[in-house]
Amino acid sequence: MGSDGQPSVYLSAISHSLGAKVALPELNDPEVRERLDTLHEQGLRHCRVSAKPPVTLATESACATLDRANRSDVDTIVYCSDTPPHVGRSRDLWDFQLSIDHPASPGIVVGGSACGNLGPGLAIASSQVRTEGSTVLLVTTDRLTAGTRYLANGETVLSDGAASCLVGPRPEGPSFALRGLASSVRADAEQSSKSLAVAQVTARTIGHARSRAVDPPSAHNIKLLLTGHYGRAPRAFLAMSAGVAPEHVHHPRLADVGHCFSADVLIGLADLLQSDTVANGELVMLLTASPRSWSVAIVERVEGS
Incomplete structure (x- = not known):
């Protein structure tokens, strides 16, 4: 139990799957090239570029999380993404469930908060732990599909990749x-x-x-x-x-x-x-x-x- 009397919630087996490392001058992106000096001044040198769909990146990360925790069972999946789906968002979730061999695990899709999707995703996952004692596979995945990688309001460059963890009632290692x-x-x-x-x-x-x-x-x-x-x-x-x-x-x-x-x-x-x-x-x-x-x-x- 936590100090507030609520069941404890732990983030464990954190993993990620990233696109290929590409130096910023090598990008075929005019807006990035125009701002190379500024981006370098901000400490940015590379971004990650992938041709894999977000579902595949999510699968690679999730499998690493499950391997790290030495387990194959989860009670719930929380899938976070704002990348436009190829067919439909529910299809992305279903494809992800099949790709990690969890076709019967209840799944929840989180979107609408762009680069902040992890926050609401974690809120849902932690609620599942506290109300049902569940172990939740939380994954966030996105890939740039159109436009420039330069993000003006963040003075940064967008990269392709996914990250995941287990959110559960007990720690799975560090x-x-x-x-x-x-x-x-x-x-x-x-x-x-x-x-x-x-x-x-x-x-x-x-x-x-x-x-x-x-x-x-x-x-x-x-x-x-x-x-x-x-x-x-x-x-x-x-x-x-x-x-x-x-x-x-x-x-x-x-x-x-x-x-x-x-x-x-x-x-x-x-x-x-x-x-x-x-x-x-x-x-x-x-x-x-x-x-x-x-x-x-x-x-x-x-x-x-």
Whole structure:
């Protein structure tokens, strides 16, 4: 049980499957080439490019997660994606279930929050754990299918890939315990023509999510912030909106991966599990973001069994 009396929720066996590593100057993308100096200044060097459909990327990541946990059974699947489906979103889910040999596992599709889909996906998965004691396979997968890879509002480049984890009532090896989670939405966030007004709405909305996700005694014990692989200024803005100093943003895969839609945070968590950056018992804040919705989560590093 958590300190709030609710059943504990753990994120375990975090894995990912990424497209091929391509240096930014090698991209056939005029908008990226025009901004190479700026992107390099932001710390970006590569992005990931794949011809595989999102379902295939999700399958590769999910199979790695199941192998890492040495298990084949899950109670529920949460499939997050905003990439336009080839046939239909339900077909993507069904194809994914068949590809991982879970044709009878109930599946839930999460979309509509763009690069912030991990937040609502985690909310649904953790609710399944707390209400039913389920073990949930959570996967987020996206691929650029049209247009430029340059993302102006994030000062970054979009990459193709997927990330996944098990969300369950017990840790499956080295894991993160979920200690708080809240989301906020402002569908009208971009209606103003004044960038300052948009920034103010965004900051207030992130602050509202943070106030509900973080209990006051924990606020001063947060070691790092993980968010999307954005440029320096957007990262700093998101961090300060969440009450975290910009220098505490952790982004070791920024140059190597680029901005992999909503997979960035799980990629960062996987990196933390493989390094000594965060010790057992230390807290990390997760901030997932889209232009109109934001989720804040607090996780604690645990060794597991």
